Amino acid sequence: MALIDLHKREIHCKIVYYGPGRCGKTTNLFYIYNAVAEKYRGKLLTIETKGDRTLFFDLLPINLGKIHGLDIRIQLYTVPGQAHYRATRKLVLKGVDGIVFVADSLRKRREKNIESLLDLRNNLKEYGLTLEEIPLVFQYNKRDLVSVNIPLLTIEELENDLNKELKAPYFEAAAVKGVGVFETLREISKRTVKYVANKYIFAKKTAKAQGGIL
Amino acid sequence: MMVLTSERVKKLKGVLKEQLLSIGVSLAILIDEAGNVIASSGKENGVDTTSLAALAAANFGATAQIAKLLGEEDFSILYHKGKKDNIHFSRIGKEFILVTIFTDETPLGLVRLRVNQISQDLLNLLVEDD
Numbered sequence: 001m002a003l004i005d006l007h008k009r010e011i012h013c014k015i016v017y018y019g020p021g022r023c024g025k026t027t028n029l030f031y032i033y034n035a036v037a038e039k040y041r042g043k044l045l046t047i048e049t050k051g052d053r054t055l056f057f058d059l060l061p062i063n064l065g066k067i068h069g070l071d072i073r074i075q076l077y078t079v080p081g082q083a084h085y086r087a088t089r090k091l092v093l094k095g096v097d098g099i100v101f102v103a104d105s106l107r108k109r110r111e112k113n114i115e116s117l118l119d120l121r122n123n124l125k126e127y128g129l130t131l132e133e134i135p136l137v138f139q140y141n142k143r144d145l146v147s148v149n150i151p152l153l154t155i156e157e158l159e160n161d162l163n164k165e166l167k168a169p170y171f172e173a174a175a176v177k178g179v180g181v182f183e184t185l186r187e188i189s190k191r192t193v194k195y196v197a198n199k200y201i202f203a204k205k206t207a208k209a210q211g212g213i214l
Numbered sequence: 215m216m217v218l219t220s221e222r223v224k225k226l227k228g229v230l231k232e233q234l235l236s237i238g239v240s241l242a243i244l245i246d247e248a249g250n251v252i253a254s255s256g257k258e259n260g261v262d263t264t265s266l267a268a269l270a271a272a273n274f275g276a277t278a279q280i281a282k283l284l285g286e287e288d289f290s291i292l293y294h295k296g297k298k299d300n301i302h303f304s305r306i307g308k309e310f311i312l313v314t315i316f317t318d319e320t321p322l323g324l325v326r327l328r329v330n331q332i333s334q335d336l337l338n339l340l341v342e343d344d
């Protein structure tokens with residue numbers, strides 16, 4: 001749930017990186033954390049199992065300038081992608097304002113991508129949200145593997161599998177190398193802040209129209 | 215989406231200060247279920263409240279799921295005791311959580327009592343129409 005704090009003059013939005021296990025969600029946050037100057041980011045919080053798999057979520061707070069005189073604070077979350085963590089993913093989605101769906105370009109992960117998107121749709125539905133309505137950006141990750149002879153899905157195939165009807169913006173990425181990471185972040189942030197700000201302005205207008213009740 | 219006016223934040227902080235800091239609570243933080251900090255009062259002493267809020271919300275969410283598995287309604291209070299600090303989480307209405315941190319010098323019973331007494335006031339402030 002976006003929070004607009006007129007006391008501190010801040011607007012808080014929650015963006016969640018979603019996608020199947022090992023697609024590179026945590027890698028995106030690590031890259032952003034390392035690339036952003038300290039004064040524009042908070043602490044990186046990760047909850048993982050013994051390996052490097054996300055157990056609950058990762059969280060990275062970042063500051064993104066201003067809108068309507070309010071400081072923009074974005075909380076980037078990742079979900080645990082492994083199928084059996086469905087309940088946890090749902091918890092992390094609580095109050096989400098924007099979504100990056102990270103798809104794995106490995107051909108053998110094709111079904112996992114599709115399953116994960118369906119899982120996202122179902123989880124959103126439980127909060128009364130739809131993929132059509134919420135700000136959404138796709139990231140087709142691991143494109144660097146094109147050069148090493150590992151069977152990859154083509155962009156056309158990924159688009160066809162995941163984004164045919166949604167027609168959300170997409171970015172090709174190699175998150176380990178940082179390729180496409182900021183392009184993805186910029187687009188989802190822009191869309192999310194706009195979405196939240198519009199809702200806020202709309203709420204203010206209707207409040208006036210109804211005599212001050214928000 | 216929640217919109218907090220300056221006046222509302224001040225009132226919330228006032229309640230936390232007068233009712234909780236006054237009995238020795240070192241830090242009181244009001245958060246929502248998505249993990250946002252709504253208002254806080256007290257000494258942060260280097261505590262990262264953003265991380266704390268995210269973890270507290272997740273912890274509460276996970277516990278609510280456990281309650282469901284056990285056929286419980288919900289556990290509306292969580293409490294952890296440390297060597298130095300104790301932390302108490304309490305649900306305020308359906309969507310908010312009050313986190314209080316205090317040392318052994320403040321009795322848990324008193325914290326519980328106060329939290330109970332103010333939870334309706336806090337809720338009224340949180341959901342009131344502007």
Ligand SMILES: Nc1nc2c(ncn2[C@@H]2O[C@H](COP(=O)(O)OP(=O)(O)OP(=O)(O)O)[C@@H](O)[C@H]2O)c(=O)[nH]1
Nearest residue numbers: 021022023024025026027054080081142174175176
């Ligand atoms: N070649 C290549 N490997 C990548 C890329 N992005 C991530 N990886 C690797 O993929 C593995 C999994 O990455 P993570 O970021 O941990 O994946 P995740 O999506 O957070 O996984 P879960 O936490 O289990 O949901 C790691 O070994 C990464 O180094 C990429 O763009 N190219």
Ligand SMILES: [Mg+2]
Nearest residue numbers: 025026053054
């Ligand atoms: Mg991860």
